[in-house]
Amino acid sequence: MKMILKTAVLSVSAGLLFLVDVPPQFPLHVELVPEAHAILGVRRRAFRRGAVVGASVAATDSAAYAAEASQPAAAPPPAPAPAPAPAADGKPLPLGTVVSSLPAGCTSTPVGGVNYYYCAGNFYRATFQGNSLVYVTAKP
Amino acid sequence: MISVNSRMASAMLALGVFALSLSAPVQVNAQAGVDPAATQILKRMTDYLDSLKQFSVHTQNTVEDLLDSGQRIDTDVSANVTVSRPNKLRAERQGELIDQAFYYDGKTLTLYNPSDSVYGTEPAPATIEEMLHYASDSLGLIIPAADLVYRNAYPALMQGVTSAVVVGKAVINGVTCEHLAFSRPDVDFQVWVADGARPLPCKYVVTDRGTPALISVSTVMSDWDLAPVAADASFTFVPSEGDMAITFMPLDVSSGNAANESGASK
Numbered sequence: 001m002k003m004i005l006k007t008a009v010l011s012v013s014a015g016l017l018f019l020v021d022v023p024p025q026f027p028l029h030v031e032l033v034p035e036a037h038a039i040l041g042v043r044r045r046a047f048r049r050g051a052v053v054g055a056s057v058a059a060t061d062s063a064a065y066a067a068e069a070s071q072p073a074a075a076p077p078p079a080p081a082p083a084p085a086p087a088a089d090g091k092p093l094p095l096g097t098v099v100s101s102l103p104a105g106c107t108s109t110p111v112g113g114v115n116y117y118y119c120a121g122n123f124y125r126a127t128f129q130g131n132s133l134v135y136v137t138a139k140p
Numbered sequence: 141m142i143s144v145n146s147r148m149a150s151a152m153l154a155l156g157v158f159a160l161s162l163s164a165p166v167q168v169n170a171q172a173g174v175d176p177a178a179t180q181i182l183k184r185m186t187d188y189l190d191s192l193k194q195f196s197v198h199t200q201n202t203v204e205d206l207l208d209s210g211q212r213i214d215t216d217v218s219a220n221v222t223v224s225r226p227n228k229l230r231a232e233r234q235g236e237l238i239d240q241a242f243y244y245d246g247k248t249l250t251l252y253n254p255s256d257s258v259y260g261t262e263p264a265p266a267t268i269e270e271m272l273h274y275a276s277d278s279l280g281l282i283i284p285a286a287d288l289v290y291r292n293a294y295p296a297l298m299q300g301v302t303s304a305v306v307v308g309k310a311v312i313n314g315v316t317c318e319h320l321a322f323s324r325p326d327v328d329f330q331v332w333v334a335d336g337a338r339p340l341p342c343k344y345v346v347t348d349r350g351t352p353a354l355i356s357v358s359t360v361m362s363d364w365d366l367a368p369v370a371a372d373a374s375f376t377f378v379p380s381e382g383d384m385a386i387t388f389m390p391l392d393v394s395s396g397n398a399a400n401e402s403g404a405s406k
Binding site for chain 2: 098113115125126127128129130131133134136
């Protein structure tokens with residue numbers, strides 16, 4: 001549980017931290033207005049994040065957050081948001097399902113130079129969704 | 141009731157700090173409009189940044205956040221960025237919750253998570269600015285310090301500005317910096333620009349004024365080096381043993397295609 005939480009918070013912050021990196025980008029070319037929106041976004045999401053810190057719904061919120069926050073406000077719709085890590089009930093997920101963290105107890109298997117993680121009846125591979133590391137269900 | 145009281149207390153504290161910090165040398169008159177003295181310094185800084193062929197800088201970034209309990213949590217990240225125009229950029233970011241590096245060598249770009257031992261590499265356009273557009277539009281990447289290398293930032297910064305003032309002079313990391321404050325609808329930003337022959341940014345703060353929480357993001361820049369020792373090879377990612385290559389998830393088709401084609405065809 002703690003691990004899941006940590007990962008979830010991490011993905012929350014991954015989104016957030018890219019905001020942090022907007023300022024270093026100092027003169028904020030066209031970014032100032034989007035950033036303002038992003039800040040507003042932070043405010044709105046802060047409430048969700050509060051829930052994240054204390055609850056197991058963390059993954060859902062944080063994933064949505066990460067996907068949202070990784071996009072400039074003015075940008076077109078972001079890629080599909082990762083779903084929460086599934087419960088370890090062995091039920092297979094549709095291929096292409098994106099999760100922000102792997103379920104517990106995955107074993108990793110390289111197939112054709114790609115690392116797959118097998119757990120709870122699903123194979124996953126790691127991928128970057130924007131700056132965030134996510135896992136997507138796949139067929140080896 | 142308790143929360144209202146504590147909120148008031150915080151607000152009063154903030155007001156107190158605000159008053160304290162500004163009371164001594166300068167009175168800021170927010171109704172003063174746009175002071176050319178402030179905009180000239182800002183322009184001098186953006187022109188100077190435009191003129192740099194290469195630089196490296198350390199940034200310390202803080203994002204304020206509020207839990208729904210109202211408790212404030214700040215998250216800090218350090219970043220080191222090295223830029224060599226027209227086609228090389230490297231950045232490392234580290235914080236409590238992030239550990240990521242970015243490489244661009246004029247041919248490919250790589251995002252690397254050392255603690256996860258994974259990296260993604262993609263062919264990239266031939267100049268930094270094209271690469272930044274491509275990374276943002278096609279991969280959804282945000283690159284630290286991207287805006288430092290965009291040209292002609294001044295008009296974009298000044299867009300919609302209703303108030304611009306020179307607050308005074310601050311000393312940041314031992315450097316004397318002009319403190320400028322700007323206001324746009326719902327957003328304030330403050331810029332500190334180094335005095336003297338090298339008008340580099342010392343610090344930058346953006347505040348969301350559209351909410352009583354007044355959430356800010358801030359960046360302090362230090363260790364500017366305008367002649368960094370950076371061999372060409374240092375902009376090319378070389379995986380360590382055990383690192384695994386992974387892919388970038390394409391952005392939504394409807395959003396990514398046009399930008400992708402225009403970026404890649406250059």
